[in-house]
Amino acid sequence: MSVKKIINWFNPFAKGKVLRSVFTLTCPRCQKGHLFTVKNPFRLKYLDDMPHYCSECGEDFQREIGFYYGAMMISHASTTLIAVVVHIIIFYFYGWALAPNLISITVILVGLFPVIFRTSRAIWINMFSTYDASATQHKIIR
Secondary structure (H helix, E strand, C coil): CCHHHHHHHHCCCCCCCHHHHHHHCECCCCCCCECCCCCCCCCHHHCCCCCCECCCCCCECCCCCCCCHHHHHHHHHHHHHHHHHHHHHHHHHHCCCHHHHHHHHHHHHHHHHHHHHHHHHHHHHHCCCCCCCCCCCCCCCC
8 A cells, every 4th residue: 555545544634535525615425516606604695505416526415305404403513512612711711700601602603603504514415425536427417
C-alpha cells in the first residue's frame, strides 16, 4: 500500500469521506455538486433553498415530503452541545450569574443558526447516501 493511500485512509477530509461532504456542504454521492443553491448561509432569504437534484451526478436531494424533519433532531443535539460548552466556559468566568449565561448562549446560537441548519441537513442526507467515485460518469438522468 502506498504512503498516499495510507495518509488518505486516515484523513477524515479526504475525497470519499463523510466529513468532507458535511463540512463542504456537497452532494454525498459525488462530492462535487452543492447541496444549496446559494453558498453563503447568512443570506437568510436563501437559507433552505436546495436544488431537487445534484447538478453533477443527479442524486435526489428531495427524497420525499418531510425528508429533512430528521435533520431537526440533529440540529437540536448540536445546539444543545454548543449551549453546554458555552455555559461551561461562561461558568468558569462568571459563575452562576444568569445574565452572562443567557446573553452569551443566545447570541452564539442565533449567530450560528444558519450554519447549524445547513450542516444538520448535510449530516442527515449523508446518513442515507454513500460516496460513489464513478457517480459523475453514471449520472442519473431525470
